[in-house]
Amino acid sequence: MEINQMLKLAKETATDLGFHIRQELLDGQRSGVCEFGGKRWIILDVGQNSLEQLHAIGNALTHLENIDSDEVPVALHAIWKSYL
DSSP states (O other): OOHHHHHHHHHHHHHHTTEEEEEEOOTTOOOEEEEETTEEEEEEETTSOHHHHHHHHHHHGGGSSOOOGGGSOHHHHTTTTTTO
8 A cells, every 4th residue: 555545544544533633834843633622633744744644643543542453444553553
C-alpha cells in the first residue's frame, strides 16, 4: 500500500475512533492532539510529509484509554506498532 493510501486510511481510522482531524500550516509547530468543545482533535501540519503525518495520527492513538488492535486496519499495524 502506498503512503498516501495509508495516510487516508489512518485519517479514516482516527475518525472512526472518535477523533476530528484538522489540517493547518503550523509553521514550525508540531502536529498534536487537543480537546476542545468536548471533541478530540488531531491537528496535522500540512508542512509535514505524509509519513510524518501518519506517525502524528498514530501517536494520537496513545491518548485513547483502551484501544484494541482489532480496531486498527491490518495495513497500519506495522507502521503503528509502537502506538498500539
